Amino acid sequence: MTDDEIIFYKREKLKFNELLSKFDWTEDCLLKEQKTLIQCPIDRGHRFPIGSKHVQHCQLVKEGFSKEYLKELAECEQEKQLLNQSGILFTPSQLSDIVHRPITITNNLPLSIEQATILFSPGERSLIAQAVHNEALRLGIVPSTSHSIIDNQLVQSQKSNISQQLNKLAELRDQKRRPTKYVTRPTKKNFYDIAREMINTEMKFIEQVNHQIDSDQTKHDKDHSKEHKHKHKHRSSSKKTRRSSHTKEKYYYSNSNMWSVITWIRDFIAEYTWFWWSSNDSKSNTVLLVGLDDAGKTTLTGRLTQNRLIQAPPTSQPSKHEIKIGSTLLAITDVGGHKQARRLWRDYMFSSTRLIFMIDASNRQRLPEARSELLNILDDDDLKFVPLLILANKIDIIDTAYSENELRYLLQIEKYLNEENPRIKLCMCSIKRNEGFTDGLRWLVKQPIKLDN
Ligand SMILES: Nc1nc2c(ncn2[C@@H]2O[C@H](COP(=O)(O)OP(=O)(O)OP(=O)(O)O)[C@@H](O)[C@H]2O)c(=O)[nH]1
Ligand SMILES: [Mg+2]
Numbered sequence: 001m002t003d004d005e006i007i008f009y010k011r012e013k014l015k016f017n018e019l020l021s022k023f024d025w026t027e028d029c030l031l032k033e034q035k036t037l038i039q040c041p042i043d044r045g046h047r048f049p050i051g052s053k054h055v056q057h058c059q060l061v062k063e064g065f066s067k068e069y070l071k072e073l074a075e076c077e078q079e080k081q082l083l084n085q086s087g088i089l090f091t092p093s094q095l096s097d098i099v100h101r102p103i104t105i106t107n108n109l110p111l112s113i114e115q116a117t118i119l120f121s122p123g124e125r126s127l128i129a130q131a132v133h134n135e136a137l138r139l140g141i142v143p144s145t146s147h148s149i150i151d152n153q154l155v156q157s158q159k160s161n162i163s164q165q166l167n168k169l170a171e172l173r174d175q176k177r178r179p180t181k182y183v184t185r186p187t188k189k190n191f192y193d194i195a196r197e198m199i200n201t202e203m204k205f206i207e208q209v210n211h212q213i214d215s216d217q218t219k220h221d222k223d224h225s226k227e228h229k230h231k232h233k234h235r236s237s238s239k240k241t242r243r244s245s246h247t248k249e250k251y252y253y254s255n256s257n258m259w260s261v262i263t264w265i266r267d268f269i270a271e272y273t274w275f276w277w278s279s280n281d282s283k284s285n286t287v288l289l290v291g292l293d294d295a296g297k298t299t300l301t302g303r304l305t306q307n308r309l310i311q312a313p314p315t316s317q318p319s320k321h322e323i324k325i326g327s328t329l330l331a332i333t334d335v336g337g338h339k340q341a342r343r344l345w346r347d348y349m350f351s352s353t354r355l356i357f358m359i360d361a362s363n364r365q366r367l368p369e370a371r372s373e374l375l376n377i378l379d380d381d382d383l384k385f386v387p388l389l390i391l392a393n394k395i396d397i398i399d400t401a402y403s404e405n406e407l408r409y410l411l412q413i414e415k416y417l418n419e420e421n422p423r424i425k426l427c428m429c430s431i432k433r434n435e436g437f438t439d440g441l442r443w444l445v446k447q448p449i450k451l452d453n
Contacts, residue, residue, distance in 0.1 A: 291358030387447035
């Protein structure tokens, strides 16, 4: 099987399993236990192994116990009995007092369990059950020593309180973990990288010096011409020129040695290494993967390298991964996305020939932040020839995920996409569901690149 066929097969299998789980089936049920399965008398779509408690659960769900709120079977039975058979009637106004809100129903209690579930929240049901129980005790319908459903409900609500607290603590822990200190791993640089860096730094310095000299000179010229406007009209201009060249010479003199070394290195690289740059495959296929934290970058690298859904902690160090798209080998660097890490993006961009910007399409609050980071890259003149793939991830979260058209508009990337040969591409994807990104990656590797960006 080819890679594509394997991916297709896995994706279809995932969809199939999701479908099965909706009917409470599993693949195992279908393949191995066909003979031992029986049909559910309540819902004909359900099949279940003999001996399981499926029918009772199904009955409870039908009676109005929601699946999420499913309690122990015994507790449900107790609640049903109390509500249905106590014979205790509450008027709507008494009911309003119990649940502390206006009630619109016209008939009196006892409520059937279906009505109770439809009309009242679990908390309110527990208040009603408490009131019914108290009334039953008062009338002597239930013995005072009986184990009440209230106790069960208390236990139930305590259980859910504890799990809520645990969830909150877990959230807090995750929030605290995100802004961890960013540690940069020393990168291995070769001779050419070091030379390039030296040249860039020195050229910037010299440009600054030149700029400073020019602005000093202009200022000085203005003052000077004011002072000697009438007196030394002709002499001043020659002095000015001499002063100017003298100052410049002074600066150049202090840097002249360095300047000549740099010029020599630059010329050397330009003349003798063009072949090396253009033939070096790894250099021409270096991809930088950026995007806000929590967008799913590391999850993508897991998909690409291990072909499975990984759960990674927030990235604290840049990491490099090699993957093959068709016959092309790509070296993808995943630099984290939190604020400290973003400072490094630009450094890495210059040693990369292609970019991937990942967005969490389902996170509406953080879209403006993602847009501003994206536009920073798109508006950077130094990067205007670098092909950029925008992966809008997490479209499986259908409640909040933006559509492609909405994103094109909200990210303000229409103008870049409408160019004749756009250097950017937007792909809607879900790394979790393993879909939507392969086309984008293929497009990215096919883009022509300019090596000396
Ligand atoms: N629902 C959904 N969740 C996803 C998807 N992709 C990634 N996630 C989840 O998003 C969370 C963040 O994923 P990471 O890959 O760690 O995010 P990151 O961009 O590497 O974040 P940093 O390392 O902090 O920059 C994880 O909990 C993933 O399971 C997806 O396609 N759908
Ligand atoms: Mg990460």
